[in-house]
Amino acid sequence: QKEVEQNSGPLSVPEGAIASLNCTYSDRGSQSFFWYRQYSGKSPELIMSIYSNGDKEDGRFTAQLNKASQYVSLLIRDSQPSDSATYLCAVKDDYKLSFGAGTTVTVRA
């Protein structure tokens, strides 16, 4: 079983809608959780990090973490065409950072 699983997508949402991305992980000892955005042909860039249970908001992005359920999610509110990208969930255990396969989001105008 892959360590980090994401909803496979692709996900298509209308402009202005909420995009919801989900991620589960297998290692209960994981302590740090990240969401990266990757545009086609570019390197991943960090958009959110979360370390404790609950919600963390940054602008139009909200990350949610539930360690008991081994679940982390990302909500993108008021989706814009510039949000069209692949979103990667990453889970850190000590020095090793494991990534999910990514969910491709397309925001249609």
Added chain:
Amino acid sequence: NAGVTQTPKFQVLKTGQSMTLQCAQDMNHNSMYWYRQDPGMGLRLIYYSASEGTTDKGEVPNGYNVSRLNKREFSLRLESAAPSQTSVYFCASILDPNSPLHFGNGTRLTVT
């Protein structure tokens, strides 16, 4: 402010050839990583170096070797390239275990 610099950006090899991918960071980060990215597979960890002088295998180390030359530089070597190693390779670094990764711009490698 260069961050993480990878060279080369593109490379084409024939099966059996060898090459070294170079990575350098100027952020005084302690840990460095090599990932490969294939379509539908996400990023898979090849090797990492938690600190200068140490290296450890990741998820897919076979066919690769690494050298942490100093705190700034972490190279990835393919001794005998195979078509299965066609991929995009990313180098990354972090300051400490709770920090996020900073990525280089990637090397697109094709093995024919």
